[in-house]
Amino acid sequence: MVTFKQVVDCGSFTQAARELKHSKSFVSGEINKLESRLGVRLLNRTTRQLSLTHAGELYYRRCQNIILEAQQIEQQLTGQQHSPQGNLRVSCPVSFALAHIRPILGEYMTLYPEVIVELELNDQLVDVVADGFDLVLRASAELDDSSLVSRKLTDVETVTIAAPDYLQQWGTPSSPDELGQHRTINFRSSINQNIWQYQDQSGRQSTVKVNSHLLTNSAEMELAMCIAGQGIARVPKLVLNNEIEQRVLVQLFSDFRPEFTDIYLIYPNRKYLPSKVRSFIDFLIDKLGR
Template identity: 50%
Template sequence: MSIKSTLLDGMVIFVQVIKSGSFTLAADWTGHSTSYISKEVNRLEARLGVRLMHRTTRTLSLTPEGQLYYQLCQQIIEDAEQAENAIIGKQGEPQGLLRVSCPVSYGLSSLSPILSVFTEKYPKIQLEVELNDRKIDLIADGFDIVIRATTQLEDSTLISRRISQSEALVLASPDYLAKNGEPAHPYELARHKIISYSNLKQPNIWQFEDQAGEQIQVHLESQVITNNTSLAIDLAVAGQGVFRTPKFALKQELESGELVELFPSFPKPTIGVYLVYPSRKHMSAKVRSFIDFVIDQLGDSQCKL
């Protein structure tokens, strides 16, 4: 396959314009004239066939296509710098912008306590962490690494590495159970107030397995549906219904008795926590350093083998 000789033309100039926030500052940084910078960006847009940015005399803003292209170009430029430094013997500390997406509950309970150690260890990495429970498209959304908590990862070309696993528990407060009774079997949940997590594919269908290994599917009417686990836990503690959540999302609610586990004799679904990142032959130092660090700090015994 032949490589287009113009493939990288304008890329560094475009990225510097966005980082600088203006054509004039980008010209000062690169040593070119403002008109040269403008022409390079125009040529780039013409070659790609899309408008990358909206520009007025005072402001610059990226189009959706420009945002995606900018994020991907940043990684390409950083990889090129890493390659050049490796060849000329100047490979130093991992550096550059590292964008990580993580579920809110896992980020607050597990990731947050170790991030200060990471930033202290790797001061040249600019860490951007987004806590969000929606499903992230790693490539389209421009992330280097996504942390996912799920019972089963979807097939993809991305690489995944399990950090740990957690049990999914069904919980309610003692006050709620005193007023509404404690269900002895998952089917009895149909008569209870349910708090559901909206980011699941089927929030109102809960899967169980009984002691004999038979699959149970319970269709529920949710009184509250939310995309935030912390809110759901707070509502459950306040006696507003029954909720299901990974154990890692809890703080001290079980130990303190604020919440009670239901169906303790039933097998508990296992939720795996995974690092997901692009399938690249040559992984950048910043991505490798984050993966190794998280596995070392949070990985269970199998992950650390």
């Protein structure tokens, strides 16, 4: 595994052999044995260059973490300190990243210059392990049962909104119980995507099943379609840009208690987290945690 990673990092068998202090034939033989054992081709070889296959790219990503974790375990056992370094792959909802991660990311990069941050803005439900992420931030009222580690970071206020044109055509619901009679724009998720919950000022819980006229994995698209009068939406308040104040949109049920969506940190259940992941988690908790 170490030999394979070195070949990829160097881009050639010859340079990898120099770094590993082995012969080129030994390095080539190790790669052949690895591919034979795995039953897949990891590298495409030509006389001029090497390139990773799809399987090779996935294997390389996991190798990086495994090798680094092994090094860190040794360093922890021997009392050595290890500064965060290497590629850190993070997935984060678009709106939350722009509103909260963007203002502080530069500070983290200054603190840890040897960490290369790969930040993917994505409102889809990604697979932490299969997609090769070190850390995923996910907005959800609840999470699927999982072997992954999940830790609440913070929460964001959500609001129920509609355009004046929609309310003029379809009427204004006086309570959440009337939402079942309306067209709604909903965020697509695997967990209770058609169930909206509210609490009145006395604490009484209302659970409403809504009829989704549009399902999307983008809060920005929800907002745009709501402004276009296509239905009632419930979106994070940080998506808005003064549309309520400017009366482009109307906030519904403002006499109810504020609604919140939790933001979770999700990462593989490993006893020894790579220092690059631990440093980023600690940084986010320090800056954004409640």
